[in-house]
Amino acid sequence: xxTLRYSINVTLDGSCHHEAGLxxxxxxxxxxxxxxxxxxxxxxxxxxxELMESAWRRPASGTWPEWMRxxxxxxATAIDRARKYVVSSGLDAVDWNAELxxxxxxxxxxxxxxxxxxxxxxxxxxxxxxxxxGLIDEYEFVVHPVVAGxxxxxxxxxxxxxxxxxxxxxxxxxxxVVTRYRPAS
Numbered sequence: 001x002x003t004l005r006y007s008i009n010v011t012l013d014g015s016c017h018h019e020a021g022l023x024x025x026x027x028x029x030x031x032x033x034x035x036x037x038x039x040x041x042x043x044x045x046x047x048x049x050e051l052m053e054s055a056w057r058r059p060a061s062g063t064w065p066e067w068m069r070x071x072x073x074x075x076a077t078a079i080d081r082a083r084k085y086v087v088s089s090g091l092d093a094v095d096w097n098a099e100l101x102x103x104x105x106x107x108x109x110x111x112x113x114x115x116x117x118x119x120x121x122x123x124x125x126x127x128x129x130x131x132x133x134g135l136i137d138e139y140e141f142v143v144h145p146v147v148a149g150x151x152x153x154x155x156x157x158x159x160x161x162x163x164x165x166x167x168x169x170x171x172x173x174x175x176x177v178v179t180r181y182r183p184a185s
Contacts, residue, residue, distance in 0.1 A: 002113040005120050005138040006127045007035060010154050016124050017151025026071040027172050036078040039120035046088035048123035053096050056080060087126055106133050124152045131162060138182050139164060145175040
């Protein structure tokens with residue numbers, strides 16, 4: 001059975017708004033690039049899929065946009081090539097190395113865990129459902145030293161307590177702290 005890891009940037013006050021943390025730097029981009037490369041496939045909800053695709057999909061010209069710094073290109077290349085699964089009732093089709101998941105979400109994700117050694121999920125809404133069904137095996141939070149004061153909360157809407165045990169902790173030069181947990185026994 002494969003492992004499903006939920007990974008997300010979060011602020012000190014628990015906001016998961018994609019623009020609320022620190023701007024990416026070379027070290028954090030190297031970290032996220034390694035995480036994408038290690039995953040066999042990525043699982044997204046519609047909003048996260050569209051957000052990631054708009055930022056990181058290689059343009060039809062084959063040339064990365066001018067705004068992209070050289071140290072962001074490895075991340076862009078990794079996520080552009082990655083296998084993706086998209087959970088959405090609003091989309092009729094997806095591309096960008098992606099497959100649309102239909103039907104019972106719990107059954108679909110359980111099936112994916114038998115087909116892939118390591119799956120990664122990001123976003124704000126989809127992970128709540130996955131956590132409530134006990135499908136997430138690891139939680140990885142990159143906690144930025146910022147108080148956002150707004151934005152969607154980490155695992156907002158979770159109906160019960162989620163007890164976790166620390167597996168790994170790592171500090172980045174930016175002041176962000178990477179913490180990885182697994183569900184407590």
